[in-house]
Amino acid sequence: MNASALREGMEISQPAMSQHLAVLRSAKLVREERQGRFVNYEVDPEGLALIAQWLARYRAYWPERIAALKVLLKDMDQ
Known part of the structure; x- marks a missing residue:
């Protein structure tokens, strides 16, 4: 295009x-x-593959951090 x-x-x-x-x-x-x-x-699919690989490293990291943040915020509300 x-x-x-x-x-x-x-x-x-x-x-x-x-x-x-x-x-x-x-x-x-x-x-x-x-x-x-x-x-x-x-x-360029190769360029997007590099981004996907980079994001994959953080995909494993963030759910645990977000869960910890939810716990912290819940504790702060009480």
Whole structure:
């Protein structure tokens, strides 16, 4: 999908969209393919896999911490 199609329905300028896409590209979350004078963007599954791996480490950590916070808040109410 090109940048113009991505902007449809959003109030964002072309330069702002280009900046966002550049950041996503540098983070390896999207990749681009040039077709003539157009540039098409697509999600980079490898980049998303890295995010999923990073989140997985914290997924195991947070339920225990949230449970402890609930106990603490309950104790504070009493």
